[in-house]
Amino acid sequence: MEDDFISKKELLELTGISYGQLYRWKRKNLIPEDWFIRRSTFTGQETFFPKEQILARIDKIIHMKDDLSLDELADMFSPNLAESMIMLEDLIKQNIVSKATLDLFAQHFGITADAYPFQNVLYAYIVERLLVMGEMGLEEGRGLLQVLDSHYPAFQGKPCELIFVRKMGVSAFALAPRASELYFDNSVKVVSRLNVASCLEELKAKLLK
Known part of the structure; x- marks a missing residue:
């Protein structure tokens, strides 16, 4: 079960993104709030993410952010149906x-x-x-x-x-x-x-x- 999750520290090291980028993407609704999971560890409270989902999402953001604005990406990732x-x-x-x-x-x-x-x-x-x-x-x-x-x-x-x-x-x-x-x-x-x-x-x- 632990293999299904990745800590924030491991995520930043693995993807090469910064703390600021991660939380900016969260504020822009590119990464869902419920993917930020707080858990108790031997060092205190730590944030974890569903590993497969967060890695796939960050890969998409990195490869698409040069072609689409963050607002366009947020709309694409939104589970809501477009009205067009x-x-x-x-x-x-x-x-x-x-x-x-x-x-x-x-x-x-x-x-x-x-x-x-x-x-x-x-x-x-x-x-x-x-x-x-x-x-x-x-x-x-x-x-x-x-x-x-x-x-x-x-x-x-x-x-x-x-x-x-x-x-x-x-x-x-x-x-x-x-x-x-x-x-x-x-x-x-x-x-x-x-x-x-x-x-x-x-x-x-x-x-x-």
């Missing part, structure tokens, strides 16, 4: 979502338009991710769209995971709070677990290019 409408032409041109996936989306929801709300584009992007990975077929994509449309709004910007399972050839999808411990019988295959917040960040980054 995304042009269909831009999604295809930038190779963010394929026409096949957008056609599936239009057929499933019975809508066609030149632009879609960001939330709908996120659903299509998640479907695209699994299709491209070869994890899922188009018919399963319809079921995934239904689950996202019905249940993702209930999380209201809180982190969650998409869990995709199959049992005896029958697929199922579920949304669960981040890092939930889920247990299945031996006949269930966990096909994929996707961090929805990561998908959200990826989509925002692609749209900013």
Whole structure:
């Protein structure tokens, strides 16, 4: 369990960033407040971070801060959905979502338009991710769209995971709070677990290019 966390001292040494940078990024909401975890140690109180998450976040900040302002980065990392409408032409041109996936989306929801709300584009992007990975077929994509449309709004910007399972050839999808411990019988295959917040960040980054 201790390997899952890194102390502030170790983090600064490993990444080469300064104390001032770390707390400036915190103030600008590039690093969530709840990642700063105070713990008692033999030397007193010390700050720890979820290791995998903080290292990935700092790597992104370092590599993107020359191209984007800190405010733009904060918006990209925010778990809140953007309110903008995304042009269909831009999604295809930038190779963010394929026409096949957008056609599936239009057929499933019975809508066609030149632009879609960001939330709908996120659903299509998640479907695209699994299709491209070869994890899922188009018919399963319809079921995934239904689950996202019905249940993702209930999380209201809180982190969650998409869990995709199959049992005896029958697929199922579920949304669960981040890092939930889920247990299945031996006949269930966990096909994929996707961090929805990561998908959200990826989509925002692609749209900013």
